Amino acid sequence: QAVAGDPEAVNPHAPTYRSFRNVAYPVTSARTPQRTGEVVTAVLHKDGTTSDNPDLARYNVTLAAYDDQLGHNIPQVFTTFFAQHGLVYEQGRYVQGSIIDWVFVVGLPISEPYWARVKVGGVEKDVLMQAFQRRVLTYTPANDPAWRVEMGNVGQHYLRWRYQQ
Numbered sequence: 001q002a003v004a005g006d007p008e009a010v011n012p013h014a015p016t017y018r019s020f021r022n023v024a025y026p027v028t029s030a031r032t033p034q035r036t037g038e039v040v041t042a043v044l045h046k047d048g049t050t051s052d053n054p055d056l057a058r059y060n061v062t063l064a065a066y067d068d069q070l071g072h073n074i075p076q077v078f079t080t081f082f083a084q085h086g087l088v089y090e091q092g093r094y095v096q097g098s099i100i101d102w103v104f105v106v107g108l109p110i111s112e113p114y115w116a117r118v119k120v121g122g123v124e125k126d127v128l129m130q131a132f133q134r135r136v137l138t139y140t141p142a143n144d145p146a147w148r149v150e151m152g153n154v155g156q157h158y159l160r161w162r163y164q165q
Contacts, residue, residue, distance in 0.1 A: 003152060004127045004138045005118035012046075014118035019048045020131050024111040031071025032112055035063050040075055040128065044114035056115050059141050061128060063113075072109035077139045078130065081149040106151070107133025 001007070002014040021027050023044065040063060041056045064076035082102035087094050113130040120127065120140065128139040129152075136152035143150075 002118065003131075003136050004116065004129050005120040005125070006122065010122070011119040015044045015046050015048075015114070015116050015129070019044055019046055020111055022048045023050060023114070024131050025070050025072075026110075032073060034066040035073050036066055038063050038073075040113050040115065042112060042114050044116055044129070050114065053115065056126065059126070059128075061113075061139065061141075067109050070108050070110060072112055074109055075113045075128065075130070075139070077128070077149060078113075078137055081137070106135040106137065 001016055002011045003017060003019070005011050005014050008014065008016060039057045040061045041052050041054055043051050043053050043056070045051065061075050061077055063073040064079045065074040066072070067074065082100065084099045085096060086099050088097045088099060090097060109130055109132050111131040113128055115126055115128050117124055118127050119125075125140055125142050128141075130137050138150050138152060139148055140150070141148060
């Protein structure tokens with residue numbers, strides 16, 4: 001199943017979950033060096049290989065945090081998403097607070113962030129993706145600002161992978 005964008009049948013060059021096999025924990029337990037402040041230009045290809053594309057620096061996506069536990073960097077676009085505050089319902093009343101407990105909701109990062117060229121709604125776009133323990137997050141700079149960071153629908157992907165005929 002394609003990790004981001006349209007289903008694999010119409011998105012044949014997009015990385016799949018298998019593409020992450022050699023770059024993600026637990027298959028790859030090697031820690032990545034902390035690179036906070038660096039611009040993300042790494043690309044993940046469908047065959048699982050990676051390369052560097054300096055042209056992707058135009059999006060100015062920088063690494064903002066490092067997870068010491070599993071040893072992966074997290075880009076600023078995701079840390080900003082995690083830090084959102086707003087009106088939440090707690091203990092029977094509405095209060096201002098964190099919208100999500102990101103470690104509880106997405107888990108720790110199990111890969112580095114990678115760019116890929118994928119079809120979204122039939123249109124090829126640059127999409128940044130990163131695998132976490134419970135979710136895959138994507139960042140699509142061409143999207144409306146409110147929809148640039150999204151959580152991959154892992155449940156739907158699993159259903160398609162497991163039961164599609």
